[in-house]
Amino acid sequence: MHQLFRLVLGQKDLSRAGDLFSLDDSEIEDSLTEALEQIKIISSSSKRRTGRDLLNCLFQLPAQKIAEK
Template identity: 80%
Template sequence: MHCLFGLVLGQKDLSRAGDLFSLDDSEIEGCLSEALEQIKVISSSPDYQTNDNDQAVVEICITRITTAIRETESIEKHGKALIALWESCLEYNLKPSGKDEDTPHAKIASDIMSCILQNYNRPPIMALAVPVAVKFLQRGNKELCRNMSSYLSLAAISKVDLLAEHTGTIVKSVLQGSLSIERLCC
């Protein structure tokens, strides 16, 4: 792993996290999967939900990683690690708190979702992503569901058979009130 990523993630050093943006994308591209695995470890820790420092470090690192993946067009190389972190968010509460603020894992899921699903025209990535994406439809976060429905609509246009096996989950989501997903059924 790049030494700066190692420092920021290993020590959860928020004061150095911004320095990640001074690195060239090509300089860090080789270590992005490893950094994503380290983020998964941090976000799975028992105190992550209440640790503002760790949450801020994770948010900054995810932003840096997703930017580098987009710029270097390396989604195929890092897609599995990105999707594994995304899927790990399903283990946690994703419903907004009473003040309409996303939970820490909902923030991670949202940040990662766009990076993955903007690649709707890449069938190998969609084959990995769609089964995870549909799981988010019934997790009680309306904003995630609305955004997910937009991306899944694009995936359906590109490769409808990827969604075919998930029709039951999609219909159930519509029946439970996720009207934004109904465009997939039309």
């Protein structure tokens, strides 16, 4: 899995989540299946609030970047 996915999903380093959107698709294509599996685990975990916060952060960042333009 790409190092940024490891930081954001594995270590829950949300401060780096925005950096994912600056990567070229080709840099992360091979990591998507594993990243999605990790997102499923996080979203269904007993620490649901943490998983929900992570998912909200990941999916709100593109909207924030568009709004900033």
